[in-house]
Amino acid sequence: MAAAIFARRVKNQHKLWGWAASHLRILPRPLLSSPSPSPSPLFSPRPRVECLLPSPRSATLTSYFSSAADTKAGQDEGRGSAGDRRDGGGGEEEARDLGRASASCWIDVHLPRSARPYARLARLDKPIGTWLLAWPCFWSITLAASPGALPDVKLLTLFGCGALLLRGAGCTINDLLDRDIDLQVERTRSRPIASGLLSPSQGICFLGMQLLLGLGILLQLNNYSQILGASSLLLVFSYPLMKRFTFWPQAYLGLTFNWGALLGWSAVKGSLDLPVVLPLYFSGVFWTLVYDTIYAHQDKEDDLKVGVKSTALRFGDMSKEWFSGFGVVCISSLALCGYNADIGWPYYAFLTAASGQLAWQIATVNLASHTDCCNKFVSNKWFGALIFGGILFGRLAA
Template sequence: MSFILLFGAFESFHAVQVERTRSRPIASGVLTPFQGLTFLGFQLLLGLGILLQLNNYSRILGASSLLLVFSYPLMKRFTFWPQAFLGLTFNWGVLLGWAAIKGSIDPAVVLPLYASGVFWTLVYDTIYAHQDKEDDLKVGVKSTALRFGDSTKEWISGFGLACISSLALSGINADIGWPYYAFLTAASGQLAWQIWTVDLSSRADCNRKFVSNKWFGAFIFGGILFGRLL
């Protein structure tokens, strides 16, 4: 508990120093760290309640994600690749969702899908990180935005290509219908538009492109849905 309180205090201090995050509840003083921990405990209990409803395989898989969940926030202190750790953490639900329904994992379908989520995260969260790169330099935290610098568009183009390729491979292995690939083509266009047009020197445009990922996700969801129905 003392570690969590210390870590929370450090994160709040960082948030105060970053212009974009100064208005967040704990950083602005609207909520105390104790109130934040209370809310976190409530969320964890809800998550545990859901996890216990699943099969044993899924329970073990879900519990194993805690290592990533607790280590990710520290990564920005030690590596320029915290976005990669975020991708590994955020997209664990791909593995868990499949296992909850099937009782196990089909690597040929699930692993490319998981990889696509990691690559997608590297694209959108690198764009997101460009909003705070000046403040991060002052505070001393790391990000792929700082790591890639002027080569960011080349890097995230590669990640975008890897994302789309992994999604295509997953669809092929899942024997999903043709609508999936039509939607995947639209999603590819949306991702390419983000990467090619984003102004990485503009916080407002980086935020707009980051938020636009809701459409990329919607295209992929639509493709999976109609690829199974038709």
């Protein structure tokens, strides 16, 4: 009886070790070692339970291969972010946020895809040019108002729309004539015509539409103003060529951009009062020489390579000295204009503030920094607003 029981136990031990040997064969060798080896498996102690668990090293390897598999899966699903692998779904929201941030402006959000190149061609995404063109018009219309009266709102609206259209037309002409140059300049190579988004024939058709709409606005003015306004087209069409022939294209731009100082007065009065409007006009020309030379400093390296000219290249390290001289002439001309127009004292208070804004630009601009040049250029909308406020309150107080 005892012999039978012993034989059954031996048989069971053989079965147990046969199973263990077949399942533990793949584990690291140290896990199969026993505290005291025995000549016969019959009398070997039972293996500890810990030997069936993965070792720290095997756990590390498992973790490595698991994370590698997760990474590959994330790549296969479209280069998912760490957030996708970590909590699932959070990466999609991050991607949507990045998509919203990548939309450079309202044009990409609100306009149909087919209209976007035309909007960029007209620089609708950069309204500063429209403001700089509109301010001299607004100054002149407000200056021509009767003492104690507000300016004509209809005329302000018409000239605002005209500034938008004429600025867009000027940019279209510029891009058509300069498409080969724009390709060689870092800041301009992505413009619609230079980059091929629009063909030159499409640009010409768009230009025709802009000029036709502008003509509709011009025909609502008096006859004197219609002739005066039409005469500005010679400046508009010839300005883009000036950088090829002279170091003073910014002065030519000043003559073009400030034509509204003459046109606004004539739209109200039907004629020109030269002692008032000429100082106003030339103050705008010298103002333009300041802000557009600051702007031109962004492209001076590319301009040298391409072979075009600008006041930024002409003035070089003496630019701030030139700016100071232009600023003095600008402010003096504005003071003379106010004196000849017999405007009230608030005008001079605003003029003092505008002088400070212009002096701040000149003193603090870093001409070696593209970003700072752009920021100072854009800040000129506040100079224009200060002069407009001075004329408005000066007229009301007169």
